[in-house]
Amino acid sequence: MKRVVVLNVVGLTKSVLGVHTPRINGFLEEGEVSTFAPAFPAVTCTAQSSYLTGAREAEHGIVANGWYDREAAEVKFWKQSNHIVQGEKIWDKLRREVPGFTCAKLFWWYNMYATADWTITPRPMYPADGSKVFDVYTQPMEMREQIKMDLGNFPFTTFWGPNASIPSSEWIAESAKWVEQKHQPTLSLVYLPHLDYGLQKFGPGAPEMDVEIQRIDTVVGELIDYFEAREVEVVLLSEYGISKVDKPVHLNRIFREKGWITIKEEQGTEMLDCGASKVFAVADHQVAHVYLNDASLRDEVIEVLSGTPGVEEIRTAEESFGLSVQCSVDGVQSQHGETNQQSSVALQRSGDLIAVSEENAWFTYYYWLDDALAPDFARCVDIHRKPGYDPVELFLDPALKSPKLKIAQFLLKKKLGFRALLDVIPLDASLVKGSHGRDKVCEDEQPIYATRGKHMPVNAAEEVFERICAAVKV
Incomplete structure (x- = not known):
């Protein structure tokens, strides 16, 4: 064998x-x-x-x-x-x-x-x-x-x-x-x-x-x-x-300014409430799944995405993961195909619209407008709690004067049984230089x-x- x-x-x-x-x-x-x-x-x-x-x-x-x-x-x-x-x-x-x-x-x-x-x-x-x-x-x-x-x-x-x-x-x-x-x-x-x-x-x-x-x-x-x-x-x-990138795109901030995002305040920080939001994006590198809890906003969302710098293409869920219906920034083109039981699972998971970035751009999950109100997990390595992928987790915050000392203090607190945040991740998406x-x-x-x-x-x-x-x- x-x-x-x-x-x-x-x-x-x-x-x-x-x-x-x-x-x-x-x-x-x-x-x-x-x-x-x-x-x-x-x-x-x-x-x-x-x-x-x-x-x-x-x-x-x-x-x-x-x-x-x-x-x-x-x-x-x-x-x-x-x-x-x-x-x-x-x-x-x-x-x-x-x-x-x-x-x-x-x-x-x-x-x-x-x-x-x-x-x-x-x-x-x-x-x-x-x-x-x-x-x-x-x-x-x-x-x-x-x-x-x-x-x-x-x-x-x-x-x-x-x-x-x-x-x-x-x-x-x-x-x-x-x-x-x-x-x-x-x-x-x-x-x-x-x-x-x-x-x-x-x-x-x-x-x-x-x-x-x-x-x-x-x-x-x-x-x-x-x-x-x-x-x-x-x-x-x-x-x-x-691909080499230099343009982070903050879709959730754009949606928030349109009044489509619902924010829940928790202990002085802002949490994204997906279930209560009308529209929100789940960012994953150069692709963002856009979910419409309010389907009546679909055309307006497409218009907003089409006018967003850094967005190259907009696809529907059916085009990518089921029925073939193409939607781009240049217009809408329909084609018909077939779905099956498996594709219905994909459609259930997918966003209603899928935004694809330009070659040199990528999507963040950021939704807050003031860094002082960012959730506590934003400055931590926390791949499960963040509502999207965060490549900024690869960096130590350059604003920290002594990051090694801060990490040592965190480890000491942890060893002594105290709860602490290892909040050493920056909130500067421009640091990221590559995406896919x-x-x-x-x-x-x-x-x-x-x-x-x-x-x-x-x-x-x-x-x-x-x-x-x-x-x-x-």
Whole structure:
């Protein structure tokens, strides 16, 4: 039985390749590389779900990294249950068709309760005292303590936030070797996020990226050597490219000025009340899902979005995730198609309208008009509480005179049992220099699928599924 490892190197595109990627270059020169239009939106959860189900977004239902739950009237981001993803997963299909097939899914999203044989995913513990304890979740459950005993604790603070850096990808790489040594999976799915951090923080082409690219090239090169020495075929894959940006767009502030946003005051700060708002946006990089609790405002919302600098395109939910109805800033064009049970799930999750930014723009979740009234979580790394994605979490507030001292004081208070906020994140969206999410990008910013030998071309995100299946079954 042929064995395969898929190295998902986030942000790896032709635009990144060069003198700082000698190991990756060597691999690509000996094989075949496909570039393809990314999933829409071109974000982690959507892309990975397309790869692992072979279905389009309308079918697997993952319309973003997070969305508004209309029944609960809450925005839910970065949930982890694999049950959220509709459709048959690649490991279930291959288990039916290939006797003895096994799969390891390491740090890919929607990893909890997946039916893969071995899984690891970041998962903090949240005790009743309000604290947060960094940890991982594994299946089988006993693997958690075994792998931590051998590799040490997962360096959680380097996985996201101002300290995001190479140690998290290095630990994940070591975990892939650890699982290989103990279990020899038929298919190993390995997520390496490092490039994502610097490309969003510094921007493509920034001089600071040279060393970051070299670091991930080293990790990838070592994994290629390790797995090929064990006669495991290596596939290099990515999810999207990063575009250089310099224009944050604050849709919720615009909607608030129109009187469509409802704000609830809580202890001197402002909280967005989605359920009571007439219109609001859930921002996810360069795509924003716009929800209309008051459908009578639809035409006016389209007019406002059309006139907003930084908005390039407006799509309807039906166009993207169900019936094909196109709506752009240049006008409205209708086409008719078919929906199914899966696409109705996608339509329920999707915004009524989807705004797509210009190439150099991205959407914030910001809704307050005065920074003094921003919610307490705005200045913290808090990926679940914020009603949208916040790449500003990659930065320490430059206005802080002694950020290290502030962090040390927070850790001391935490150790002593006091509650405290690690409020070190700035509220300056102009700091962000890279973003993604658009599906209409140049070839140099498209994701790649590469193997040492020949493979059938990949023309769309969902085709990755069949290419991986074919690699295992050859």
